[in-house]
Amino acid sequence: xxxxxxxxxxxxxxxxxxxxxxxxxxxxxxxxxxxxxxxxxxxxxxxxxxxxxxxxxxxxxxxxxxxxxxxxxxxxxxxxxxxxxxxxxxxxxxxxxxxxxxxxxxxxxxxx
Amino acid sequence: xxxxxxxxxxxxxxxxxxxxxxxxxxxxxxxxxxxxxxxxxxxxxxxxxxxxxxxxxxxxxxxxxxxxxxxxxxxxxxxxxxxxxxxxxxxxxxxxxxxxxxxxxxxxxxxxxxx
Numbered sequence: 001x002x003x004x005x006x007x008x009x010x011x012x013x014x015x016x017x018x019x020x021x022x023x024x025x026x027x028x029x030x031x032x033x034x035x036x037x038x039x040x041x042x043x044x045x046x047x048x049x050x051x052x053x054x055x056x057x058x059x060x061x062x063x064x065x066x067x068x069x070x071x072x073x074x075x076x077x078x079x080x081x082x083x084x085x086x087x088x089x090x091x092x093x094x095x096x097x098x099x100x101x102x103x104x105x106x107x108x109x110x111x112x
Numbered sequence: 113x114x115x116x117x118x119x120x121x122x123x124x125x126x127x128x129x130x131x132x133x134x135x136x137x138x139x140x141x142x143x144x145x146x147x148x149x150x151x152x153x154x155x156x157x158x159x160x161x162x163x164x165x166x167x168x169x170x171x172x173x174x175x176x177x178x179x180x181x182x183x184x185x186x187x188x189x190x191x192x193x194x195x196x197x198x199x200x201x202x203x204x205x206x207x208x209x210x211x212x213x214x215x216x217x218x219x220x221x222x223x224x225x226x227x
Contacts, residue, residue, distance in 0.1 A: 100157070101157060
């Protein structure tokens with residue numbers, strides 16, 4: 001699986017949009033971009049994933065650049081409960097039985 | 113609750129003792145993963161199963177560690193002769209797999225403290 005690069009930490013004001021970047025310059029054509037987050041003392045939680053089109057769900061939006069070398073996770077209206085470590089992961093199609101490799105993630109702090 | 117469940121949530125053991133953790137995945141999920149996480153680090157992959165077959169093991173899984181999934185449902189992770197360095201959160205996850213891109217669902221983890 002391709003490696004990803006994320007900032008170590010970020011902060012955002014409550015109610016504002018939180019934009020978390022991720023670089024994955026060595027991503028292959030069959031690798032998807034996944035985002036998970038981990039709130040303190042809990043297991044990681046799936047947020048969203050995409051291949052090349054932008055995706056949106058009830059939790060967040062995922063913007064993938066046209067060359068697929070980077071992406072941004074957007075939390076449109078951050079709340080204090082969004083304080084967590086956010087992991088950007090790239091992995092092949094699940095039919096290849098790929099494991100999920102986590103990096104160090106971005107520690108997002110939401111300030112009141 | 114139909115999520116991934118892990119038991120126990122916390123375990124304190126003396127160095128040299130054996131410990132066993134259990135993971136019950138979401139019932140229709142055929143893939144099951146074990147991870148280890150130490151403070152301030154992301155989860156580290158240990159091993160995963162497709163049904164009852166153990167398909168991959170990390171180099172982190174020393175010979176003191178063994179994982180099983182005998183009937184393709186629940187899984188156990190055993191650590192023999194525990195060491196202080198084994199202190200960590202042990203996470204289990206499951207996913208459907210089998211040809212479609214799916215997310216993995218994680219349990220709350222078992223926190224092991226070796227004293």
